[in-house]
Amino acid sequence: MDRAVAVPVHKLLESPTSRAIQIHDWTVTVSTNPISNAQDCDDLHRALGFPLPEMTFGSNFLSLEHGPSKWKYDFSTADALHGVKNGELGPGDGGVKVGYADAWLRSRTNPSSSLPMPKTVPTKPYDWTYTTTYAGHPGIWTPPEIDDGGSEAGSRPTTPIVEDPPQPWSWVPADADNPAHVIPLAELTRPDPILFYAEVPLFEDELHDNGSSHLLVRVRVMPTCIFILARFTLRVDGVLFRTHDTRMYHSFASSPPLIVRETSGWEAPYDRVKGALPRRDDLTPLTDATFIAKVLTGMPRQASQVDGANTGWRGLGTKVEVAVLR
Amino acid sequence: MAFDLDLCIENLFRKQLLGEALLREICAKTKEVLMRESNVVHVSAPVTVVGDIHGQFYDLIEIFRIGGFAPNTNYLFLGDYVDRGLFSVETISLLMCLKLRYPDRVQLIRGNHESRAVTQNYGFYTECMRKYGSSRVWTYFTDMFDFLTLSVVIDDRIFCVHGGLSPSIHSIDQIKVMDRFREVPHDGPMADLVWSDPDPEKEDFAISPRGAGYTFGSGVVHKFLEINNMSHILRAHQLCMEGYASLFDRHLSTVWSAPNYCYRCGNSASILEVGPGQSMYFNVFEAAPENERDGPSQQAAQSQTGKLPEYFL
Numbered sequence: 001m002d003r004a005v006a007v008p009v010h011k012l013l014e015s016p017t018s019r020a021i022q023i024h025d026w027t028v029t030v031s032t033n034p035i036s037n038a039q040d041c042d043d044l045h046r047a048l049g050f051p052l053p054e055m056t057f058g059s060n061f062l063s064l065e066h067g068p069s070k071w072k073y074d075f076s077t078a079d080a081l082h083g084v085k086n087g088e089l090g091p092g093d094g095g096v097k098v099g100y101a102d103a104w105l106r107s108r109t110n111p112s113s114s115l116p117m118p119k120t121v122p123t124k125p126y127d128w129t130y131t132t133t134y135a136g137h138p139g140i141w142t143p144p145e146i147d148d149g150g151s152e153a154g155s156r157p158t159t160p161i162v163e164d165p166p167q168p169w170s171w172v173p174a175d176a177d178n179p180a181h182v183i184p185l186a187e188l189t190r191p192d193p194i195l196f197y198a199e200v201p202l203f204e205d206e207l208h209d210n211g212s213s214h215l216l217v218r219v220r221v222m223p224t225c226i227f228i229l230a231r232f233t234l235r236v237d238g239v240l241f242r243t244h245d246t247r248m249y250h251s252f253a254s255s256p257p258l259i260v261r262e263t264s265g266w267e268a269p270y271d272r273v274k275g276a277l278p279r280r281d282d283l284t285p286l287t288d289a290t291f292i293a294k295v296l297t298g299m300p301r302q303a304s305q306v307d308g309a310n311t312g313w314r315g316l317g318t319k320v321e322v323a324v325l326r
Numbered sequence: 327m328a329f330d331l332d333l334c335i336e337n338l339f340r341k342q343l344l345g346e347a348l349l350r351e352i353c354a355k356t357k358e359v360l361m362r363e364s365n366v367v368h369v370s371a372p373v374t375v376v377g378d379i380h381g382q383f384y385d386l387i388e389i390f391r392i393g394g395f396a397p398n399t400n401y402l403f404l405g406d407y408v409d410r411g412l413f414s415v416e417t418i419s420l421l422m423c424l425k426l427r428y429p430d431r432v433q434l435i436r437g438n439h440e441s442r443a444v445t446q447n448y449g450f451y452t453e454c455m456r457k458y459g460s461s462r463v464w465t466y467f468t469d470m471f472d473f474l475t476l477s478v479v480i481d482d483r484i485f486c487v488h489g490g491l492s493p494s495i496h497s498i499d500q501i502k503v504m505d506r507f508r509e510v511p512h513d514g515p516m517a518d519l520v521w522s523d524p525d526p527e528k529e530d531f532a533i534s535p536r537g538a539g540y541t542f543g544s545g546v547v548h549k550f551l552e553i554n555n556m557s558h559i560l561r562a563h564q565l566c567m568e569g570y571a572s573l574f575d576r577h578l579s580t581v582w583s584a585p586n587y588c589y590r591c592g593n594s595a596s597i598l599e600v601g602p603g604q605s606m607y608f609n610v611f612e613a614a615p616e617n618e619r620d621g622p623s624q625q626a627a628q629s630q631t632g633k634l635p636e637y638f639l
Binding site for chain 2: 033034035036037038041054055100103123124125126128185188189191194197201206208209218220229237282283284286287290
C-alpha cells in the first residue's frame with residue numbers, strides 16, 4: 001500500500017462559532033455552541049410539541065456542500081428532534097418504559113396502597129427516550145457571497161448573479177455488485193493525515209437518571225475522502241441499549257461525485273450488553289457509545305438487528321443508499 | 327475530636343484528598359450532626375443558596391470566591407454534589423467538613439444523586455475506586471447521604487428542596503414525620519421531593535411519560551404555598567443556560583450552580599443570595615479558570631484516550 005498519500009490543496013476557515021474546510025469542490029462546515037438559551041428552548045419546544053432534551057445544542061450543525069452541483073446536506077439539532085415521535089407511541093416506534101415503571105404504577109393503583117394515585121392530568125405522550133433515526137437532511141443551497149474586494153462605505157452594489165437552480169437528486173438503493181457502493185473500511189482505517197476533524201453534539205439527555213440518550217455527529221476529511229458518522233445512542237437502565245448510525249462517505253476520486261450513505265440500527269436487552277463488560281463491577285463502559293456499538297455490532301445479526309430488545313422498533317437493520325451528483 | 331478539622335478544610339481547599347481512615351471518621355461525625363436535624367430545617371436570611379455542583383470542584387471554589395467563604399456567608403446547598411464532574415470526592419469532602427465545622431451556617435439538602443444506585447452509574451463510585459483503590463470510601467459517603475435532610479425553610483416563607491413537590495405531601499408537617507434515614511426509594515414522597523420537575527404548561531400533577539415519577543403544575547404550586555403560608559419554592563435539579571429560571575409568576579425558582587456543565591454545555595451558573603427582608607438576587611457566574619489547566623483535556627491526556635482527532639469508523 002502506498003504510504004505517503006498526496007495531500008490535496010485545501011483551505012481551513014475559522015470564525016468564532018464555526019470552522020470549515022474547503023477541499024476540491026467541497027465545503028464542510030461545523031458549528032459548535034453552548035446549549036440553547038431559554039428563549040430558543042421555548043421556541044423549539046413550541047415547534048416540536050414535547051419537552052426538549054436536557055442538553056439541546058440548538059445552534060449546532062454540520063453542513064456538507066458541493067459547489068458545482070449546488071448540493072447541500074445538513075445535520076442539525078432541530079431536524080434531528082423532528083424525528084422523535086410526538087404523540088402516542090405505536091407499533092414500530094419502539095417505545096419503552098423505565099425499568100421500575102410497572103412496580104411504580106402497581107404501588108399507586110393497588111386499592112390498599114398507602115400512596116393512592118392523586119388527581120392527575122393526562123400526560124401528553126411523546127418518546128421520552130428521544131429515539132430518532134435521523135440521517136441528516138437535504139439543505140437549502142445558498143450561493144456563496146461574492147467578495148467584491150472591499151466593504152468600504154459607498155462600495156458598488158453587487159449585481160445579483162443569475163444562477164441555475166440546483167439539480168434534483170435522490171437516494172437510490174446501492175447496487176450490491178458495484179464495489180463503489182460500499183463504505184471502504186480499508187481506506188478509512190489507513191492512517192492518512194486527518195485534514196479536518198470535528199465532533200458536533202446535537203442533543204443529550206440523561207433521562208432523569210434512568211439512562212442516557214444522545215446524538216453526536218463526527219466528521220473527518222481525509223486526503224482521499226470525506227467521512228461522517230452520526231450516532232444516536234440510547235441506554236435505558238435495566239431495559240435496553242439501542243444504537244442508530246448514519247455513515248456518509250464520499251471519495252474525491254468518484255466521477256461523477258458519488259455519496260454513499262449507510263443507515264443501521266441495533267438493539268439488545270440491557271443484561272445482554274452488561275454481560276459483555278470486561279470487569280463485572282465496573283459499569284463505566286456502559287456509558288461509552290463506542291463500547292455499546294462494539295457489543296451490539298459484534299452480536300449475531302438475528303439478535304441485534306432483527307430481534308433486538310423485542311420492542312418492534314422499525315430502526316433495526318441496515319440500508320445502503322447512494323446519491324449521484326450532477 | 328481526634329482530628330484537626332480546620333487543617334482538613336485547608337487541605338481540601340487546596341484540592342488535597344483526605345486519607346481513608348480520616349474520611350471514615352469524618353463521615354461518622356457528620357452522620358451524628360445530620361441525624362439530629364429535622365426533615366425540614368428552618369434557617370434565617372441572609373443565606374446564599376447553591377444548586378447542583380456535580381463534582382465541579384473548581385466551580386465550587388469559584389462560588390466561595392464570589393459569594394464569600396463560610397462562615398462569613400451562610401450557605402444552603404440544594405444537593406447533587408457528586409457524579410459527572412471530575413472531582414466529586416474533593417467536592418463532597420469539602421462540603422462535609424464545612425458542615426461539620428459550621429453546622430448552623432452550612433446546610434446540605436439531599437439530591438437524587440446522593441444515593442447508592444445513582445452514584446454507581448454516574449461516576450462517583452468509579453471515582454472513589456480510582457482515587458482510593460477500593461469501594462470503602464464510597465460506602466462511607468453513601469451511608470452518610472442517608473442522613474442528609476430533605477428540605478429547608480428560609481424565614482418561614484421560602485420552601486427549599488432539591489427536585490420539587492409530591493402529590494402525597496400537602497402540608498410541610500407531613501415531611502417532618504417521614505422516615506428519611508434510608509436509600510432514596512424509587513417511589514413515594516421522598517422520591518418525589520428529590521426527583522420531580524415543574525411543568526409550566528400544566529395546572530396539576532402529571533405522570534411523567536417515562537412511566538414513573540411526577541411533574542407538577544401551577545395549581546399545585548399555588549395550593550402548596552397557600553396551605554403552608556409560604557411565598558416561594560426554591561429548587562435545583564434542572565440545567566438551564568442562564569443559570570437560573572423563574573416559573574409560575576415567579577413563585578418558583580430553579581437555581582443551577584454548575585457552569586459549563588459536564589465541561590461542554592457552555593451554560594452560565596448562579597447562586598441565589600437571599601437577603602433579610604424580601605430580597606433575592608441571582609449572582610451569575612461562569613466556569614472557574616482552573617478548569618482550563620486541570621479539566622477533562624488534561625485528564626484525557628493522562629489516560630491516553632484523549633479527544634484528539636480520531637480515526638472513527
